[in-house]
Amino acid sequence: MTRSKQAMPPGKDRPSKPEKAFETSDVLVFLEDASVTSASVSHAQKIASAFGGQVVLVQVLCKPVNGNGPIDPVEWDIKKQKTLKQLGFLTKETEIANHPCRAELLEGQCVNQIKAFMEHRQGDIAASLRPRSDTDWHLSETAWGVLSSQSAAVLIIPDDALIERNAQYRRILLPLDGSSRAEAALPVAMKLARAEHAELIICNVLPASSLTELAAGAPKDERLLSLVRQRNEQAGKTYLARIRKRLERNGLRALVRISHGSDVRRALIDIMSKEYADFVVMATHGQSGHKDVPTGDVARYVLDNAQIPVLLVRPRNNPDSNHAFGKVSSTGVRQPAGTD
Structure with missing residues (x-):
């Protein structure tokens, strides 16, 4: 027997659908x-x-x-x-x-x-x-x-x-480059770390600083490069520290690692080894990735060379999805500096 739907009385709000736990x-x-x-x-x-x-x-x-x-x-x-x-x-x-x-x-x-x-x-x-x-x-x-x-x-x-x-996994590595694409992996890593009682290692590999070689080297060039390196390192530390604070507020343990290297791919493999990571969670594409390929160059290199399992999260967040990744977001992580 099919129960007919009754119209809501005027002025009454329709009840919201209960969210799954x-x-x-x-x-x-x-x-x-x-x-x-x-x-x-x-x-x-x-x-x-x-x-x-x-x-x-x-x-x-x-x-x-x-x-x-x-x-x-x-x-x-x-x-x-x-x-x-x-x-x-x-x-x-x-x-x-x-x-x-x-x-x-x-x-x-x-x-x-x-x-x-x-x-x-x-x-x-x-x-x-x-x-x-x-x-x-x-x-x-x-x-x-x-x-x-x-x-x-x-x-x-x-x-x-x-x-x-x-x-249980003891240490889960989460590479972040500051982009919203990379942050798509953040809530997934949080959920896994919580389930495994694991420590999250959030890392950022700073880009290599360089100046064009078309111009002859000037005495001020090295000073300029030094200022760029300092600026990038401070920005990276501030960004990861903000994310770490949010993770700790959610009851998770987190370590911050900043790495320097001209090759982000090899730097990540090196971090995995030095930090004794058991598992990697990262996005399929970062800020430099192209969505017309299944994975970016960094993710593909990690897949080819990691000695541990890798979970690649697709950087999309469809609010209508009904799966574990569909309704999680990193809201509150990316915000203007100084607003904490």
Whole structure:
């Protein structure tokens, strides 16, 4: 029986829709094959747990395109059943208490299937395992499908980045360059740090200062460069100190790190090592990134060289989204200096 809607009396405000206490995001791990070890999926379990979702192991069964005629339906069915059996074993191995894990099997062209699957799950996290020994890992169809999907975030896990199920991340690295794009990762990092009781390391790599070489060097040039360096360093410290204050007001522990270097990419890898970071959260694009590519140059370099898992957050904030990243914002972090 359908209940009819009643009109609100004149002058009465319509009741607002109740907000959910916790928004959820699943972690969809797209596998090259179902023989992956459960240990490398443990990171996906931790992220899914932090965002109130579950892990979904997804494999695309690709039909060979060799021009030799139609596929034998019996052979194809045998292949499907074998893959489903392997996925079943893997889901049982990766399940932890109160956090079920399930599997999905897709059929067709790999990249198209991944994109189509994520088209209906844009609020979830698309994940892939990165073979440490393969420098061209991102060229695989599975990895490329994950990187180019429209998911809210992308999780890339080195296949040998192991972690015990009951262990927690101790230090989470959050690179920021002062742009609103980079800050899209801030609320996500906060939520993960809170769930893991981890310390946030917020860092900024200062740009290299230089003057054009077209003009001959003048005695005042070095003085000018020194003033620019001092100005940039002070601006970076002020910016990160303001963010740190907000994090601490939210009950989070945070460290500030300022780095100098002509190559931001290598500087970030160096910070990860020196600070013993367990995990990285950053935006897919910073202030210099171009949105017509899945990731910026800095993010891609970090994915290629990080020894730890990396969660890339897409810098978009659609207020109508109903997922863990859709309604979080860094409001109050970026504000005019001196207004604290």
